[in-house]
Amino acid sequence: MVHKIVPVPEELRSKKIILAGEAGQGIKLMAHALANILAKLGKEISLNLVYDAAVRGGNIHAEIVYSDDPIDVPFFEEADIGLQLSKTPDPSIRAKLMLIESSACGAECKKCEIKCPASDRVPFEKLAIEQFNSPIFVNMIALGRLLSKIGINLEKVDFASEFPPQFFNENIKAIRYGYTYKD
Amino acid sequence: MPKKLLQGNEAIAQAAEAAGLQFFAGYPITPASEIIHEMVNKKHIKTMQMEDEIASINAVIGASLAGLKAMTATSGPGFSLMQESIGLAHMMEVPLVIVNVQRVGPSTGMPTLPAQGDVIQCIHGSHGDYFPIVFYPNSVFELFRYTIAAFNAAEESMSPVILLSDGYISHLYETIVPHYDCTITPRSRPALGMGNRHFTGLSHKGSVLKTSDVNNYRQLIASFREKQQMTAHRHNYFEYLECSRETDTLLISYGALSRAAYYFKNDFALYRPIRMFPAVEEIRKIAPRYKRIRMMEMNTGQYVYEIERMLHREVEFIPILGGRIDPKEIKQTLYEQ
Numbered sequence: 001m002v003h004k005i006v007p008v009p010e011e012l013r014s015k016k017i018i019l020a021g022e023a024g025q026g027i028k029l030m031a032h033a034l035a036n037i038l039a040k041l042g043k044e045i046s047l048n049l050v051y052d053a054a055v056r057g058g059n060i061h062a063e064i065v066y067s068d069d070p071i072d073v074p075f076f077e078e079a080d081i082g083l084q085l086s087k088t089p090d091p092s093i094r095a096k097l098m099l100i101e102s103s104a105c106g107a108e109c110k111k112c113e114i115k116c117p118a119s120d121r122v123p124f125e126k127l128a129i130e131q132f133n134s135p136i137f138v139n140m141i142a143l144g145r146l147l148s149k150i151g152i153n154l155e156k157v158d159f160a161s162e163f164p165p166q167f168f169n170e171n172i173k174a175i176r177y178g179y180t181y182k183d
Numbered sequence: 184m185p186k187k188l189l190q191g192n193e194a195i196a197q198a199a200e201a202a203g204l205q206f207f208a209g210y211p212i213t214p215a216s217e218i219i220h221e222m223v224n225k226k227h228i229k230t231m232q233m234e235d236e237i238a239s240i241n242a243v244i245g246a247s248l249a250g251l252k253a254m255t256a257t258s259g260p261g262f263s264l265m266q267e268s269i270g271l272a273h274m275m276e277v278p279l280v281i282v283n284v285q286r287v288g289p290s291t292g293m294p295t296l297p298a299q300g301d302v303i304q305c306i307h308g309s310h311g312d313y314f315p316i317v318f319y320p321n322s323v324f325e326l327f328r329y330t331i332a333a334f335n336a337a338e339e340s341m342s343p344v345i346l347l348s349d350g351y352i353s354h355l356y357e358t359i360v361p362h363y364d365c366t367i368t369p370r371s372r373p374a375l376g377m378g379n380r381h382f383t384g385l386s387h388k389g390s391v392l393k394t395s396d397v398n399n400y401r402q403l404i405a406s407f408r409e410k411q412q413m414t415a416h417r418h419n420y421f422e423y424l425e426c427s428r429e430t431d432t433l434l435i436s437y438g439a440l441s442r443a444a445y446y447f448k449n450d451f452a453l454y455r456p457i458r459m460f461p462a463v464e465e466i467r468k469i470a471p472r473y474k475r476i477r478m479m480e481m482n483t484g485q486y487v488y489e490i491e492r493m494l495h496r497e498v499e500f501i502p503i504l505g506g507r508i509d510p511k512e513i514k515q516t517l518y519e520q
Contacts, residue, residue, distance in 0.1 A: 032356075039188045039358050047188070047356035053213065053294045072445040074355060077511045 026139030144178025250374025270309030296506025
């Protein structure tokens with residue numbers, strides 16, 4: 001019996017997101033939450049996590065593609081939107097719109113090697129400490145910011161199935177804060 | 184059935200359960216560890232973490248002889264350790280499934296990065312002549328689908344079947360509907376106590392040793408090959424995408440790298456073997472339509488020899504090494520040469 005697979009359709013409406021940071025910043029949790037949120041909204045998803053074999057520390061980045069159609073190519077050269085939380089940003093992370101932890105970049109563009117033609121500098125860490133008394137909320141503020149940038153209506157998102165009960169309310173507050181944050 | 188966001192290794196574990204897996208033995212190793220992590224949570228599957236991969240494959244052989252559907256999962260370093268017992272399992276005609284999630288080698292290499300360096304080891308890793316069936320899917324859904332096919336093929340051929348994956352596909356999360364449209368082949372070998380109790384790696388006929396009977400050995404090897412061929416015909420999996428534009432080039436790839444090849448589907452015709460061994464015959468009919476045949480692999484050239492052997496013509500080889508699949512880099516290589 002010959003099984004010939006039907007070609008997958010063109011990915012006409014796919015969007016690509018890249019999240020980058022250091023171990024311990026919650027990139028993996030944020031990537032899973034974002035991917036699950038988009039999947040539950042009916043999108044096709046591919047999520048690839050890239051990290052080293054280090055026992056502790058190191059950099060991590062997550063590549064997400066979401067689309068209304070099946071995704072044939074999960075790789076991309078440049079994301080539509082990126083998030084860079086690392087204090088020592090990886091210049092190979094490329095996005096058309098980059099959200100950057102401002103302490104890594106400063107208030108003004110330093111013309112570094114990061115390819116960010118339309119960057120958005122946000123003091124994620126400072127906001128987490130000032131508003132939520134802990135830097136661990138950096139990823140949730142950033143997640144809120146990302147959801148806002150990609151146009152997801154928070155009221156349609158079922159957060160209860162995404163996060164553990166511990167710190168649930170604080171996490172939701174941080175997401176909402178990031179979602180509505182203005183300089 | 185609702186869509187699920189599932190990791191490749193999770194899909195393998197779920198499919199194994201659906202295929203009737205009863206016993207799993209393994210030793211954790213990146214990038215295959217999630218398979219054993221999933222197994223320990225499955226109530227109906229007896230899971231044992233062994234002291235190493237040699238013990239794992241032998242526990243799986245024992246469980247299969249005792250009448251259970253059995254599987255192990257590892258990566259390159261563990262797969263190397265299993266080779267002697269894989270030969271034994273072929274000689275004893277033991278149905279089982281071995282998952283090899285490939286990473287960059289040789290030796291411990293680059294544990295978190297994908298590679299395709301164990302392809303030839305699947306058929307020539309153990310000594311002597313034996314004829315494994317090998318599948319290599321390229322997506323999370325295919326990992327689900329072809330894990331079930333691997334269990335079926337193992338029971339139909341009464342031999343170990345290898346499911347190849349790589350660090351990219353196995354760690355990739357994709358939305359899939361985990362369903363299967365095939366029937367599950369029931370357990371083929373009778374359990375100990377009901378069937379033959381004498382199993383040996385020596386040349387044999389039934390339970391009788393035939394260590395210097397030349398004709399018997401020839402018949403034994405011929406029967407192994409026949410079983411493999413007959414089973415393989417029922418699992419003839421490949422993908423061929425004709426180019427929407429006129430092209431004289433066929434681009435061959437498999438596994439994770441074939442996902443990057445889709446990027447070039449408007450410029451080249453694409454061919455992807457899913458059943459790696461025995462190689463799918465259809466390539467002999469497809470290849471003559473193209474003047475130029477190019478092949479990409481994440482090794483220094485392994486399956487390309489199999490393709491050249493089948494086609495009796497030269498194939499341009501493009502190695503993609505070091506665990507990085509970068510469409511930009513691949514594009515440069517493809518269009519500059």
